[in-house]
Amino acid sequence: MKIRTRFAPSPTGRMHVGNLRTALYSYLIAKHEGGDFLLRIEDTDQERFVEGALDIIYRTMAGTGLIHDEGPDKDGGCGPYVQSERQAQGLYMKYAKELVEKGEAYYCFCDEERLASLKTKVSDDDDAVVISHYDKHCLSLSKEEVEAKLAAGVPYVIRQNNPTEGTTTFHDVIYGDITVDNSELDDMILIKSDGFPTYNFANVVDDHLMNITHVVRGKEYLSSAPKYNRLYEAFGWEIPTYIHCPLITNEEHKKLSKRSGHSSYEDLLEQGFLTEAIVNYVALLGWSPSDNEEIFSLEELVEKFDYTRINKSSAVFDVPKLRWMNGEYIKKMDNDAYYEKALPVIKEVVTKDYDLIKIADLVKTRIEVFPDIKDLIDFFEELPEYDVAMYTHKKMKTNSENSLEVLKEVLPLFEANDDYSREGIEKLLMDYIHAKEIKNGQGLWPVRCAVSGKQSTPGGAYEICEIIGKDETIKRIKKGIEMLNTACEAAKEQ
RNA sequence: GGCUCCAUGGUCAAGCGGUUAAGACGUAGCCCUCUCAAGGCUGAAUCAGGGGUUCGAUUCCCCUUGGAGUCACCA
Numbered sequence: 068m069k070i071r072t073r074f075a076p077s078p079t080g081r082m083h084v085g086n087l088r089t090a091l092y093s094y095l096i097a098k099h100e101g102g103d104f105l106l107r108i109e110d111t112d113q114e115r116f117v118e119g120a121l122d123i124i125y126r127t128m129a130g131t132g133l134i135h136d137e138g139p140d141k142d143g144g145c146g147p148y149v150q151s152e153r154q155a156q157g158l159y160m161k162y163a164k165e166l167v168e169k170g171e172a173y174y175c176f177c178d179e180e181r182l183a184s185l186k187t188k189v190s191d192d193d194d195a196v197v198i199s200h201y202d203k204h205c206l207s208l209s210k211e212e213v214e215a216k217l218a219a220g221v222p223y224v225i226r227q228n229n230p231t232e233g234t235t236t237f238h239d240v241i242y243g244d245i246t247v248d249n250s251e252l253d254d255m256i257l258i259k260s261d262g263f264p265t266y267n268f269a270n271v272v273d274d275h276l277m278n279i280t281h282v283v284r285g286k287e288y289l290s291s292a293p294k295y296n297r298l299y300e301a302f303g304w305e306i307p308t309y310i311h312c313p314l315i316t317n318e319e320h321k322k323l324s325k326r327s328g329h330s331s332y333e334d335l336l337e338q339g340f341l342t343e344a345i346v347n348y349v350a351l352l353g354w355s356p357s358d359n360e361e362i363f364s365l366e367e368l369v370e371k372f373d374y375t376r377i378n379k380s381s382a383v384f385d386v387p388k389l390r391w392m393n394g395e396y397i398k399k400m401d402n403d404a405y406y407e408k409a410l411p412v413i414k415e416v417v418t419k420d421y422d423l424i425k426i427a428d429l430v431k432t433r434i435e436v437f438p439d440i441k442d443l444i445d446f447f448e449e450l451p452e453y454d455v456a457m458y459t460h461k462k463m464k465t466n467s468e469n470s471l472e473v474l475k476e477v478l479p480l481f482e483a484n485d486d487y488s489r490e491g492i493e494k495l496l497m498d499y500i501h502a503k504e505i506k507n508g509q510g511l512w513p514v515r516c517a518v519s520g521k522q523s524t525p526g527g528a529y530e531i532c533e534i535i536g537k538d539e540t541i542k543r544i545k546k547g548i549e550m551l552n553t554a555c556e557a558a559k560e561q
Numbered sequence: 562g563g564c565u566c567c568a569u570g571g572u573c574a575a576g577c578g579g580u581u582a583a584g585a586c587g588u589a590g591c592c593c594u595c596u597c598a599a600g601g602c603u604g605a606a607u608c609a610g611g612g613g614u615u616c617g618a619u620u621c622c623c624c625u626u627g628g629a630g631u632c633a634c635c636a
Contacts, residue, residue, distance in 0.1 A: 077636055112635060182634090189562040190631095196562075198632045224634055242566070251632090253563055259634040266636045287571055290631045313567080320628065348573095351585095355574060358582050378567095378574085383628065385572045388586040398599080432599040443597085464593070494597095511595035523597035 070102030078120035081331035093283040095372035106138030159264035171301035175205040227256040256365040296346035314381035339436035352382040394435035453520040470513035471551035517547030
């Protein structure tokens with residue numbers, strides 16, 4: 068039997084990483100076995116629909132490479148793939164009525180007020196949680212009463228009719244058999260008063276009609292799974308394989324939600340993460356391969372993915388590790404791809420006519436995310452204000468006096484020099500250092516400080532001088548001499 | 562609060578009765594080195610607690626504790 072999985076998002080905004088991972092796992096499970104991966108849009112809540120959210124879904128799927136075989140834009144014979152369109156065909160109502168006839172569902176005319184009276188507050192520490200359990204009030208309505216209300220146009224919903232005794236057991240690949248008392252099963256709404264199906268109902272109907280074999284979804288749905296089973300059984304349909312994925316949480320171990328912010332795929336892109344790194348990292352939240360590798364392309368994931376190795380416990384979304392992984396991907400990038408990403412960021416900071424490629428090369432192993440570049444290279448554009456104390460470095464054996472000496476002696480050499488290639492500068496400086504018989508650091512530290520104004524820089528003195536060129540190098544060394552002069556004189560006076 | 566699930570270092574995790582309890586991120590130190598990275602090496606750090614079962618439990622069972630999810634005309 069061919070595996071068919073589906074990703075069924077609601078068009079309510081950006082896609083947060085939990086959804087992305089669900090989509091990824093669905094895709095991987097299908098593709099690992101050469102099965103089909105479908106995209107279905109669950110837009111049964113008209114109020115929550117967000118303009119443009121559909122585009123985000125398509126863009127995310129295409130961007131991450133999770134290409135669907137069937138979907139709203141790719142008919143595979145199970146369409147339409149948008150639930151509002153299916154609703155318009157009266158599809159869900161038809162199935163709901165079938166259930167009513169079987170006694171597995173019933174019309175409910177209870178108004179908001181009555182429903183509210185059913186709600187009970189339960190104190191959960193400081194947060195007051197409101198729960199409700201429908202009391203089957205309308206189940207006792209006679210056929211005639213129902214007909215009369217229907218004819219009178221009284222608003223109604225259709226509810227699932229769950230037994231109050233006995234137990235229901237369902238099976239999940241990851242969590243095993245789970246049994247609950249039927250008394251726990253609320254008579255959930257199947258068809259809302261606006262005629263739309265609820266997520267729960269549409270899901271079951273569509274998964275069956277679309278021949279979905281493996282239902283992949285988040286663990287937050289685990290508690291509603293028994294009610295699904297009752298629906299399948301009521302219809303006499305085959306129950307698909309359930310694969311509930313563990314939650315992805317924030318640092319506080321709470322479920323990652325849209326409100327957590329900065330946790331959607333697009334947020335991450337805006338923060339400078341590469342989609343390959345995001346996909347790779349997210350794949351490893353809740354799943355691990357049998358070997359020790361960690362860096363995987365989507366193709367490799369397809370090959371390696373084994374859903375029986377998915378974990379049970381939730382995983383914290385650890386940004387530092389994502390950053391590390393992103394850095395690994397940056398290092399692996401070929402020049403074209405790297406420059407395409409790096410140069411625009413560099414241009415934001417450096418407007419001077421410098422060799423931006425050289426700057427890009429300098430920072431490649433020093434960043435984890437592209438925006439990191441900015442803070443690293445700002446000194447190229449303009450020499451920052453700095454403290455002369457920087458020239459004093461214990462390990463380099465430098466201080467204000469000998470730094471001043473070095474800069475003074477090196478200045479004429481720079482002025483006389485015309486070879487500002489990296490090699491040229493190296494020769495100039497090393498010849499000087501050898502002649503003076505000092506340690507490399509003693510000569511190079513003051514120069515690098517003068518030329519960058521920073522304690523630490525990507526690259527060393529040679530590279531920086533090469534990039535900023537003769538005029539700027541001389542200008543900055545003079546500035547250093549000037550500052551050290553005043554500092555040394557002030558010291559003498561004391 | 563009811564129900565359900567989960568429990569190996571700070572984080573991701575391997576382990577599926579007998580191991581010196583992998584590996585990765587992070588972290589500490591060292592090497593390299595003109596700084597910062599990268600790279601190399603080394604270290605610290607984990608089986609929540611208590612009962613069983615067993616010749617032997619991280620591993621199987623139970624309880625406790627802790628955490629999470631869920632309890633909508635949202636998905």
